[in-house]
Amino acid sequence: DSGVTQTPKHLITATGQRVTLRCSPRSGDLSVYWYQQSLDQGLQFLIQYYNGEERAKGNILERFSAQQFPDLHSELNLSSLELGDSALYFCASSLGGGPNSPLHFGNGTRLTVT
Amino acid sequence: TQLLEQSPQFLSIQEGENLTVYCNSSSVFSSLQWYRQEPGEGPVLLVTVVTGGEVKKLKRLTFQFGDARKDSSLHITAAQPGDTGLYLCAGAAYMYSGGGADGLTFGKGTHLIIQP
Numbered sequence: 001d002s003g004v005t006q007t008p009k010h011l012i013t014a015t016g017q018r019v020t021l022r023c024s025p026r027s028g029d030l031s032v033y034w035y036q037q038s039l040d041q042g043l044q045f046l047i048q049y050y051n052g053e054e055r056a057k058g059n060i061l062e063r064f065s066a067q068q069f070p071d072l073h074s075e076l077n078l079s080s081l082e083l084g085d086s087a088l089y090f091c092a093s094s095l096g097g098g099p100n101s102p103l104h105f106g107n108g109t110r111l112t113v114t
Numbered sequence: 115t116q117l118l119e120q121s122p123q124f125l126s127i128q129e130g131e132n133l134t135v136y137c138n139s140s141s142v143f144s145s146l147q148w149y150r151q152e153p154g155e156g157p158v159l160l161v162t163v164v165t166g167g168e169v170k171k172l173k174r175l176t177f178q179f180g181d182a183r184k185d186s187s188l189h190i191t192a193a194q195p196g197d198t199g200l201y202l203c204a205g206a207a208y209m210y211s212g213g214g215a216d217g218l219t220f221g222k223g224t225h226l227i228i229q230p
Contacts, residue, residue, distance in 0.1 A: 004156070099145075
């Protein structure tokens, strides 16, 4: 058990809809990362927060947004969903904010857009 | 943009055989992490290598960081079905000042199947 909790585990929704994915980091970790994983693209970095502030941004679409709350949990909002957004979405946390800090991943949310 | 190439992409071998998977880049990394991901779960950190030429062992798994810190390998001795999974390497940028997307770069992974 990594200590990172993601909900929901599965999500099925229709195109054009909006969903929110939730992540509780491991106790004591200040950094939260969001990744998208698909078979053809592998693990793609979306965004990182450190202690409530946005720290780094990757290949995140404008239709997607995220935030980290004062209690350090994080939410990833996906709107105007398209079929191509179907993927596994992982949250990870780390103690530090730099790339040398090992990541602790949750078990992901499998999003299916129909 | 830093890229990490992992090879082979897929590998299926019999229990008891040895194997090596590779993680290569033209970029220099300050450290390199190896993760294993099993179906339905998130990646789990196996090891971090930091020093060029470093070798770390984790039971039957041997990890090596290249002398130039651009590549790494994972060797598994006497593979077992429990070793089945997706093996991911991730390189940490040498000069990272935040704000960018290139702090930690993941390869696409090696899908390993060990058949009993």
